[in-house]
Amino acid sequence: xxxxxxxxxxxxxxxxxxxxxxxxxxxxxxxxxxxxxxxxxxxxxxxxxxxxxxxxxxxxxxxxxxxxxxx
Numbered sequence: 001x002x003x004x005x006x007x008x009x010x011x012x013x014x015x016x017x018x019x020x021x022x023x024x025x026x027x028x029x030x031x032x033x034x035x036x037x038x039x040x041x042x043x044x045x046x047x048x049x050x051x052x053x054x055x056x057x058x059x060x061x062x063x064x065x066x067x068x069x070x071x
Contacts (some may be wrong), residue, residue, distance in 0.1 A: 006049075
C-alpha cells in the first residue's frame with residue numbers, strides 16, 4: 001500500500017485497516033511453521049504497511065495538537 005493511498009483514507013478507515021492487518025498477520029504466523037514461505041513475504045509487507053499507517057495517524061494527531069503548544 002502506497003503512502004498516498006493511506007493518506008487519502010480517514011482515521012476510522014485506517015484503524016479498521018490496522019485491525020484487519022493484525023488479524024491477517026496472526027493467521028500468517030501460524031502458516032509459516034507449516035512450510036508456507038510465501039507467508040513470510042506477506043508478513044514483512046504487512047508490517048511495513050502497518051508502520052506506514054501508524055506513522056500517518058501520528059502525524060495527524062500531532063497536527064491537531066500543534067497549535068495548542070505554541071506560546
